[in-house]
Amino acid sequence: MSSEQGPGGLFEKPAAEPLCYSVLRTHCQQYLLIVPYLLGTVCSMDVQTVNSMTCEEFVCVFGNVVERCPLIAAALWSRRPFSSTLELENGFNEFIDSLSIEGKEGILRCHPDLAGRELLAGTLTVESRGEQGQAGLTSLSSADALRMNQLNSQYKKQFGFPFVICARMSDKDRIIQQLESRVRNQQLQELHCGIEEVKSICRLRLQDIYNRAAKSTKL
């Protein structure tokens, strides 16, 4: 695809794909992600593997389950042994919930803008790059990129932290709609919204890790 100059920066032109396709693709990805997770075999195998990890291995594997917050995975290693992978997921949620308001705001501030400077600079984490790509944010038109940039700036000015949404459970149009809607929330209400999105991102990133393990063992 050819690159396009303009207010959106050097975004590639959008793929000629109707919205319904991208929605379907997102749903299919969710479905494919969830199937092995529902097969207890993956989880029962995984938790033993998880419990056998050294702290370095654990942080290497789970350190970016919460974007750029390896501290959380590093803390959760103290909770081993886990009885299930669900217990590990709950651990991430409990740690996040245990933080003060400023701590929760800090978690949101560790997230990059959607379709923002870091995407253009190529400095996103691998996980975030993949998620923004799956939501179609790596191939926005200049007009959509400009609109998203304006909304992100307005949102950050309003709340003091970036807009966070589980991009893989959304798409470009819904993300823009959510930006327009959530910017009207009250401060604490929006902090809660952002943190719940972080938990959804965590859940999918954990499923990705289990899926890689399942594939590598050809289950």
Add this chain to the structure above:
Amino acid sequence: MSSEQGPGGLFEKPAAEPLCYSVLRTHCQQYLLIVPYLLGTVCSMDVQTVNSMTCEEFVCVFGNVVERCPLIAAALWSRRPFSSTLELENGFNEFIDSLSIEGKEGILRCHPDLAGRELLAGTLTVESRGEQGQAGLTSLSSADALRMNQLNSQYKKQFGFPFVICARMSDKDRIIQQLESRVRNQQLQELHCGIEEVKSICRLRLQDIYNRAAKSTKL
């Protein structure tokens, strides 16, 4: 992505490089971006400059004051305006103290081994590389390197987190002596020792940031 023979050899690396390295790469790149921002303003006005930073700028500059824990700086941005740079330093200490035992253990687990694998691999953070260099850990004899490796392994097996010491306030002989001594501490006593060392590292890293700013304005 390359496969990783780690925990059961079952995982692919979650990223092309361990997460903490990509966090740091981003941090460093953004730090370089922020230096011009500091030009022409700083030192006696440090706190004014600090208070004028956007959350992205703040995290870029202070994100590695606590090793690989940008979450803490990101949280502290909520406390602006700071009345002094000392208040910012106290904020780091207060946030660390507010964490649970597992959270404090997590902070220690975000630190690399001294003269360890990451030093050899060249994947230390810029700050940690400089600190280990100043303590003479980048030029150890084979015998000293082997001894430190053995002591680090013994320490981690004992406590479940790596040995942390403010290397710039020490040297190779004292570090080895401290490793031999502290490994005999009780768990909670040693957690406290490690966290106090983290606070010393924070204080020196903050001073480095202010000094760089002062030099850049030739004050």
